[in-house]
Amino acid sequence: MKLAVIGTGYVGLVSGVCFALRGNEVICVDYDESKIEKLKRAESPIYEPGIEELIEQNLAERRLEFTTDLEGAVRRSDIVIIAVGTPSLPNGEANLHYIEQAAAAVGQAMNTHKIVMTKSTVPVGTNEKIREVIARHTQYAFDIVSAPEFLREGSAISDTLQPDRIIIGIDNPALHETMVKLHEVFTSNIYVTDVRSAEMIKYASNAFLATKISFINEIANICEKVGADVTNVAEGMGMDKRIGSSFLQAGIGYGGSCFPKDTNALIQIAGNVDYEFKLLKSVVEVNSDQRYMIIAKLRESLGQLHGVPVGIWGLSFKPNTDDIRESPALEIIGTLIQEGAIVKVHDPIAMDKFKAEMDHPSIHWCATPEEAATGSDAVCLLTDWEAYKQVDLHRLGALLRKPVLIDGRNVFSEQQIAESGLEYYSVGRPRMGGLSGMSPSVAGAV
Numbered sequence: 471m472k473l474a475v476i477g478t479g480y481v482g483l484v485s486g487v488c489f490a491l492r493g494n495e496v497i498c499v500d501y502d503e504s505k506i507e508k509l510k511r512a513e514s515p516i517y518e519p520g521i522e523e524l525i526e527q528n529l530a531e532r533r534l535e536f537t538t539d540l541e542g543a544v545r546r547s548d549i550v551i552i553a554v555g556t557p558s559l560p561n562g563e564a565n566l567h568y569i570e571q572a573a574a575a576v577g578q579a580m581n582t583h584k585i586v587m588t589k590s591t592v593p594v595g596t597n598e599k600i601r602e603v604i605a606r607h608t609q610y611a612f613d614i615v616s617a618p619e620f621l622r623e624g625s626a627i628s629d630t631l632q633p634d635r636i637i638i639g640i641d642n643p644a645l646h647e648t649m650v651k652l653h654e655v656f657t658s659n660i661y662v663t664d665v666r667s668a669e670m671i672k673y674a675s676n677a678f679l680a681t682k683i684s685f686i687n688e689i690a691n692i693c694e695k696v697g698a699d700v701t702n703v704a705e706g707m708g709m710d711k712r713i714g715s716s717f718l719q720a721g722i723g724y725g726g727s728c729f730p731k732d733t734n735a736l737i738q739i740a741g742n743v744d745y746e747f748k749l750l751k752s753v754v755e756v757n758s759d760q761r762y763m764i765i766a767k768l769r770e771s772l773g774q775l776h777g778v779p780v781g782i783w784g785l786s787f788k789p790n791t792d793d794i795r796e797s798p799a800l801e802i803i804g805t806l807i808q809e810g811a812i813v814k815v816h817d818p819i820a821m822d823k824f825k826a827e828m829d830h831p832s833i834h835w836c837a838t839p840e841e842a843a844t845g846s847d848a849v850c851l852l853t854d855w856e857a858y859k860q861v862d863l864h865r866l867g868a869l870l871r872k873p874v875l876i877d878g879r880n881v882f883s884e885q886q887i888a889e890s891g892l893e894y895y896s897v898g899r900p901r902m903g904g905l906s907g908m909s910p911s912v913a914g915a916v
């Protein structure tokens with residue numbers, strides 16, 4: 471099939487590349503010329519493992535093109551996929567400006583019947599608005615489809631090529647066959663429903679996953695007080711098939727471009743129809759409190775932080791991505807700077823993006839995790855990159871001025887810490903070794 475994909479961000483680029491890999495002719499469009507220039511050279515503007523190899527392969531096999539010419543791309547395609555951003559407005563609602571702009575441009579470009587499929591996460595009723603916007607700009611017949619995206623940054627390619635399920639929302643039953651044909655190359659687990667339900671499935675899914683995270687974080691906070699170990703609790707809970715083990719890792723909470731914005735948007739969607747989504751409001755509140763545990767434990771261990779050098783490991787909101795949107799690191803580092811700390815940061819991939827968002831004379835940019843630790847009074851692990859799990863903890867103790875490790879992702883085992891001699895704080899694990907802790911300080915002997 472001939473597809474145009476509008477927006478070459480994490481979703482549009484990965485979807486476009488994967489549709490091309492499965493034999494479709496795909497034209498990826500973005501109005502950001504610098505992104506398109508890079509993509510034409512098979513350079514990815516985003517960090518996503520494996521994406522550049524697939525871009526190169528599909529460009530070479532002539533199934534994939536990149537352009538800023540939206541009109542030409544729409545005219546040459548049967549299906550137009552909208553994958554532009556839907557960031558939050560200050561009140562939490564989804565900003566539909568980019569969606570409406572793209573829909574208007576699609577309408578203006580139409581030269582024959584098209585199927586317009588929305589992959590962006592949009593509030594219930596938005597696809598109907600998209601229909602109205604397009605109709606204002608064209609005389610040609612068209613259909614709309616809601617196909618919300620569930621990929622995760624860092625594993626976006628395998629999530630797209632082998633998804634758990636694909637959700638398709640249609641109001642015209644005649645589209646059923648085409649939509650199944652387009653998507654069955656990825657999975658036979660395709661759930662076709664109405665447009666509004668498809669839109670809601672996306673928000674409900676993200677809200678549920680965010681709820682699991684805040685739930686286990688609250689359990690972790692209680693575990694610290696009652697002397698239980700949240701990692702054991704989560705393992706035991708997860709063995710129950712009704713609960714499942716995923717999204718039960720306690721830590722400093724979720725971030726990223728989806729959960730924070732989608733939970734706030736769903737609270738607004740409910741509010742707009744006079745429904746107070748009390749549970750989800752609490753989920754958001756728990757999440758925003760959780761990241762401050764890092765600051766609380768630093769204060770507990772070091773006292774006041776003015777003039778204190780603190781190492782930070784990890785700036786992206788999770789490993790294997792350069793995405794720093796709503797990353798806990800932004801608020802944690804912002805607070806440390808306010809308190810007068812000297813912040814020595816490291817991230818394997820996201821340093822440039824973070825620097826573009828937050829630069830300050832108190833931030834020192836370090837080339838290695840060891841450099842961030844050297845001479846610091848503590849190291850705080852905020853993102854569970856594999857590189858940090860590989861650090862020699864004995865050596866870490868020698869590099870630090872005070873041997874304090876605050877592990878916001880429960881990366882290290884009790885045994886590793888016991889052998890390291892570090893003063894260790896993690897999330898929701900029992901106090902050990904006589905040190906006070908966020909937790910579970912596992913200190914010296916276990």
Ligand SMILES: NC(=O)c1ccc[n+]([C@@H]2O[C@H](COP(=O)([O-])OP(=O)(O)OC[C@H]3O[C@@H](n4cnc5c(N)ncnc54)[C@H](O)[C@@H]3O)[C@@H](O)[C@H]2O)c1
Binds near residue numbers: 481540553554590
């Ligand atoms: N990032 C994720 O992990 C993820 C996962 C599932 C769903 N989503 C949803 O998918 C959507 C896209 O997310 P993303 O992370 O890929 O966004 P992004 O910000 O990384 O990319 C959006 C791209 O669209 C381009 N764009 C915007 N308006 C345009 C227009 N009118 N014409 C051409 N290009 C235009 C921008 O230049 C940008 O490159 C959002 O609604 C998001 O909630 C994201």
